Structures are given as C-alpha cells and as structure tokens.
Amino acid sequence: MHLEVSQLHKQFPTKRGATVALEDINLHIEESEFVCAVGASGSGKSTLLRLIAGLDTPTTGEILVDGRRVIGPGPDRGMVFQSYTLYPWMSVADNIGFGLKLQGVPKNERRERVAYYLEVVGLLQFARSLPKELSGGMKQRVAIARALACQPKILLMDEPFGALDVQTKETMQQFLLQLWRQTGITILMITHDVEEAVFLSQRVYVLSSRPGTIQREVSLDLPSDRNYSLRRSPTFQNYKYEIVELLRGEAAILYPEAREQLTDFCIPDNN
Amino acid sequence: MTNKLSKSKIDREQKMLPPTVFWRIAEDIPKSLNWVLICLSIGIPLCLWWIVSNSGLVKPLFLPTPLQVLSAIQRLWLTGELPKDIAFSLFRVISGFSLAAIISIPLGTLMGTFASLRALLEPIIGIVRYMPAPAFIPLLILYFGVGETTKILLIFIGTLFFNTLMIMDAVKFVPKESIETSYTLGAKRSQVLFQVIFPFILPNIIDACRVNMAASWNLVIVSELVAATEGLGRRISVGQRYLKTDEIFVGLIVIGIIGLAIDLLFRLLQHLSCRWASR
Ligand SMILES: Nc1ncnc2c1ncn2[C@@H]1O[C@H](COP(=O)(O)OP(=O)(O)OP(=O)(O)O)[C@@H](O)[C@H]1O
Numbered sequence: 001m002h003l004e005v006s007q008l009h010k011q012f013p014t015k016r017g018a019t020v021a022l023e024d025i026n027l028h029i030e031e032s033e034f035v036c037a038v039g040a041s042g043s044g045k046s047t048l049l050r051l052i053a054g055l056d057t058p059t060t061g062e063i064l065v066d067g068r069r070v071i072g073p074g075p076d077r078g079m080v081f082q083s084y085t086l087y088p089w090m091s092v093a094d095n096i097g098f099g100l101k102l103q104g105v106p107k108n109e110r111r112e113r114v115a116y117y118l119e120v121v122g123l124l125q126f127a128r129s130l131p132k133e134l135s136g137g138m139k140q141r142v143a144i145a146r147a148l149a150c151q152p153k154i155l156l157m158d159e160p161f162g163a164l165d166v167q168t169k170e171t172m173q174q175f176l177l178q179l180w181r182q183t184g185i186t187i188l189m190i191t192h193d194v195e196e197a198v199f200l201s202q203r204v205y206v207l208s209s210r211p212g213t214i215q216r217e218v219s220l221d222l223p224s225d226r227n228y229s230l231r232r233s234p235t236f237q238n239y240k241y242e243i244v245e246l247l248r249g250e251a252a253i254l255y256p257e258a259r260e261q262l263t264d265f266c267i268p269d270n271n
Numbered sequence: 272m273t274n275k276l277s278k279s280k281i282d283r284e285q286k287m288l289p290p291t292v293f294w295r296i297a298e299d300i301p302k303s304l305n306w307v308l309i310c311l312s313i314g315i316p317l318c319l320w321w322i323v324s325n326s327g328l329v330k331p332l333f334l335p336t337p338l339q340v341l342s343a344i345q346r347l348w349l350t351g352e353l354p355k356d357i358a359f360s361l362f363r364v365i366s367g368f369s370l371a372a373i374i375s376i377p378l379g380t381l382m383g384t385f386a387s388l389r390a391l392l393e394p395i396i397g398i399v400r401y402m403p404a405p406a407f408i409p410l411l412i413l414y415f416g417v418g419e420t421t422k423i424l425l426i427f428i429g430t431l432f433f434n435t436l437m438i439m440d441a442v443k444f445v446p447k448e449s450i451e452t453s454y455t456l457g458a459k460r461s462q463v464l465f466q467v468i469f470p471f472i473l474p475n476i477i478d479a480c481r482v483n484m485a486a487s488w489n490l491v492i493v494s495e496l497v498a499a500t501e502g503l504g505r506r507i508s509v510g511q512r513y514l515k516t517d518e519i520f521v522g523l524i525v526i527g528i529i530g531l532a533i534d535l536l537f538r539l540l541q542h543l544s545c546r547w548a549s550r
C-alpha cells in the first residue's frame with residue numbers, strides 16, 4: 001500500500017478545551033491512484049492533509065508512506081496549497097527548480113528537469129517571468145510543477161483550484177487529469193466541489209464534521225477517458241448526487257433550519 | 272412606503288464617486304503633477320525664507336538670507352573646513368551604522384525566525400531600546416574617552432536595537448505556507464532561513480536600514496555637540512558660540528541634503544536588488 005493512514009486522531013488545544021479535528025481516520029491510497037476527499041468546511045480536510053505532509057503531528061495514530069512512518073515533512077510528499085505560495089523573487093523556472101536546488105541536484109540535471117516540467121505545464125515561454133506577472137491558473141500550474149519536479153511519491157493538494165474562476169478551473173482539471181495519466185503520479189486532493197471530485201478521481205472519501213471522521217468511501221466506476229460530456233452522463237450525475245446527499249445529511253444535522261433551502265439548492269438538474 | 276423607498280434609491284444612484292486627480296487614493300498621480308508638487312515642496316519653504324529674511328522683519332543675526340548662507344557654504348568649502356566636517360561626520364555615521372547593521376540584520380532575522388531566540392532576547396532588547404542613546408554618553412566617555420570610539424559606539428547603540436526589532440517584525444510577514452511549502456520541497460531549516468526567509472524580507476531589511484539611518488544622523492550630531500574638533504555637529508555648536516548663524520544654517524542644510532542623498536541611495540539599492548517587490 002502506498003499511503004496508509006490508520007486510527008488517526010487529531011485534537012487542537014484551545015481556550016475552551018480541546019477541539020477534536022479528526023477522529024479515527026483510516027484510509028489508504030494505492031500507487032498511481034487519484035483520490036479526492038470532500039467534506040464540509042471545518043471537517044478537518046486541511047488538517048488531514050497537513051498531517052500526511054508531516055507539517056503537523058497527529059495526537060495518536062500512524063501514517064505510512066511506502067511503508068515508512070511519517071515524522072516530518074519531506075520531498076517524497078509534494079504539497080500544493082490553495083494560495084499559490086510561489087516565491088515572488090524567483091522566476092517561474094527557478095520556482096520549479098527550487099526543490100531540486102535544495103536537494104543538491106546538479107545544475108545541468110536541474111535545468112533539464114525544469115525544462116521538462118515547464119513543458120508539461122505549458123509554461124515554457126514564461127520561464128523567465130516573475131510570479132506577479134502570471135494569472136492565478138498559471139501560478140497554480142507552476143506550484144504543481146514545482147511539487148512534481150521533486151518526483152514525490154504522492155502529490156497532496158488542498159483545494160488547489162478553489163480560488164479560480166469556473167472556466168479556468170475546468171481547464172485546470174483537464175490539465176491535471178492529463179498530467180496524472182502522463183506521469184502516473186499518486187494524488188490525494190481535497191476539495192469542497194463534489195463535481196470536481198467525481199470528475200477527477202477514482203475514489204472519493206466523504207468526511208463528516210465535528211469531529212471529522214470518514215463517513216463513506218465511494219469508488220467511482222467511470223471511464224478513464226474523462227471529458228466534458230462525461231459530466232452530463234447519468235452515472236456521473238448519480239455519483240455526484242450520492243455524495244451531495246451524504247454531505248447534505250451532514251449539513252442537516254448541523255443546521256436543521258437550513259435543510260429546506262439546501263434541498264432546493266443542491267438538487268442537480270438532470271436535463 | 273414604496274415612495275420613500277424609491278426616493279432613497281434615486282438619491283443613492285446620484286451619488287457616484289466623481290473622478291479626481293489630486294485626491295486619488297492608492298493610485299499614481301500624473302508624472303507632470305508629481306514633479307510640480309515636488310518642486311513646490313522645496314520651492315515654497317525656500318521662497319518663504321527668502322521673503323522673510325529679506326523683509327527686515329527678523330534680525331539678520333537670527334535669520335540669514337539664502338544668499339548669505341550660500342556664500343558661507345562657498346567660503347567654508349574653499350577653506351576646506353566644510354569637506355572635512357562632512358568627511359568626519361560621514362565616517363562616524365557610516366562606521367557606527369555599518370557596525371549596527373552587521374549585527375542587527377542577522378540578529379533580527381534569527382529572532383524573527385526562531386521563537387526560542389525571540390523569547391531569549393526580545394525582553395532585554397525591549398528594555399534597552401527605551402533607554403535614550405544620548406544617556407549613554409557619560410558612560411561611553413568614562414570608558415572610552417572623547418575619541419572616535421565613543422561617537423561611533425553612540426551611533427551603534429542608538430541604531431542597533433531599533434533595527435533589530437524592525438527586521439524581526441518583518442519576518443512575521445513571511446507567509447507560513449511559503450515556509451511549509453519549502454519543507455515539502457525538501458528544505459532543511461537552515462535552507463529555509465537563508466533561501467526563503469532572508470530573500471523574502473530583504474526589501475524590508477533595506478527599508479529598516481533606511482529609516483534607522485536617519486537616527487544615526489541625529490546621534491552623530493549629538494555626539495559632536497558634546498565633544499569634537501570637527502564635523503557638521505561641531506560646526507553648528509561653534510556657529511552658536513560665535514553667533515555665526517549662517518554657519519549653523521550651513522550645517523543644517525548640508526545634513527539635510529546628505530540625509531536625502533543617502534535615503535535615495537537606499538531606495539535605489541532596494542529598487543535594484545528587489546525588483547520583484549515593487550508594484
Ligand atoms: N491550528 C489550529 N488550532 C486550533 N484549531 C484548529 C487548528 N487548525 C484547525 N483547527 C480546527 O480543526 C477543525 C478542522 O479544520 P480544517 O482547517 O482542517 O477544516 P477544513 O475541512 O480544511 O475546512 P475548510 O473547508 O474550511 O478549509 C476546525 O474546527 C478548526 O477550527
């Protein structure tokens with residue numbers, strides 16, 4: 001098993017006692033799998049990803065990547081945040097090559113790999129640009145290329161397209177799918193956009209809130225060639241509906257008075 | 272009711288923000304206007320000075336005319352006194368300030384980066400910072416006499432702590448996620464310090480130095496008023512003793528001009544080394 005999370009608990013101490021962010025999380029991801037986690041705001045998605053990245057330590061429980069226990073962050077787990085986190089003083093090429101530089105990869109090899117990933121994310125002509133000269137979607141492509149350049153065992157993404165407009169988001173989703181097929185990388189992506197999760201991944205973990213637990217694991221039996229028309233197919237819509245329902249049940253518990261509105265709002269139109 | 276509502280709606284529609292040139296917020300003004308205003312900023316005080324000093328309202332002993340000051344500058348320059356004063360004051364400022372910068376830049380960066388070092392050093396620096404640097408003069412004279420050491424150390428003490436704390440604060444603005452991203456790219460802590468945090472705050476470091484350079488100039492004058500045989504501060508105190516008001520003005524104006532020049536140099540340095548930070 002590539003990534004294995006077992007009996008993970010995380011609580012944060014606060015002034016009003018401890019907040020339980022995650023409770024008894026068990027999940028696994030196989031090599032070259034594309035998995036999404038969805039859940040309401042505050043269900044501990046970011047916390048989970050940070051624990052896997054090693055940026056925070058679990059209260060109890062264990063995370064194994066390729067059989068090795070996670071005790072801290074490392075380049076075997078690439079991370080992409082919603083805020084692009086590019087280094088503003090470095091050119092696009094230097095941003096992409098930064099991880100390699102940190103690890104002491106010789107300059108020649110570095111240049112080759114940077115050129116390769118620039119090509120992959122389609123930003124060759126922007127190699128020398130500064131991040132402030134790029135659009136949001138381009139910045140996020142640089143962030144993804146920067147993580148990929150380290151050839152991580154798994155790519156962790158925390159709502160990477162959350163700040164993008166609908167059109168850019170769709171382009172980026174296509175881009176990511178193509179990238180995934182091309183490189184065969186393992187991806188764990190967090191999103192609150194159910195459609196995005198169903199469109200991109202092979203499996204979806206649905207998290208419930210307060211405390212965050214895994215409510216359901218949904219395996220998606222969809223054709224591997226995912227294009228725009230897939231979104232309109234009944235199978236796709238059914239998966240989407242199933243997950244939305246799960247989340248809605250969740251919301252109904254949290255905010256019972258909002259249930260009616262949610263029902264109106266969330267029903268997918270099947271026309 | 273509906274009438275009232277629609278009326279207030281009309282009122283709101285009429286309130287559109289009218290365009291402006293002079294009162295623009297967070298926008299650039301036209302270049303030509305910019306230059307006109309800059310010239311006015313220098314020109315108006317100069318004119319006022321000219322008018323008042325030539326009107327005879329104020330005794331020449333108290334307020335020399337611009338021309339008198341200009342000729343005093345020429346006189347002092349030709350005798351070689353003014354270049355010597357400038358050289359000595361500059362030497363003291365640069366020595367004291369460089370010393371402070373060499374220590375405060377790494378110290379401030381480290382304190383900003385490591386909460387442990389901050390807890391260890393911030394309290395004591397916070398206390399010493401509030402002690403006015405000139406209050407150290409008696410001690411410094413006691414320890415080091417009235418030579419250059421005392422003057423340079425005075426500037427050093429007066430600049431060190433502020434610069435350190437300002438640089439320390441700049442580290443707070445490095446986004447946590449940038450640092451965390453570096454870890455996931457394989458960075459060691461030292462690499463985060465030198466290759467992420469330091470370049471990120473470099474523009475702020477230069478800015479802090481620029482601001483605190485002004486404090487250095489204050490202190491060099493203070494130190495020269497106490498004990499010196501040359502320097503711009505010395506020039507001013509001699510001017511006072513012999514009622515050479517024009518020479519006091521020479522001292523003040525030269526200090527102002529040198530200060531402005533240094534300020535512009537820092538800005539240039541920042542512009543050249545941190546192009547990415549400019550808007
Ligand atoms: N550093 C922290 N200190 C205290 N509590 C925290 C901390 N980080 C997260 N939490 C709490 O843990 C819970 C989960 O937070 P988390 O950010 O993981 O949610 P999320 O699912 O990513 O939400 P969103 O969709 O809004 O990003 C929240 O209740 C939050 O208040």
Ligand SMILES: [Mg+2]
Nearest residue numbers: 045046047158
């Ligand atoms: Mg989150």
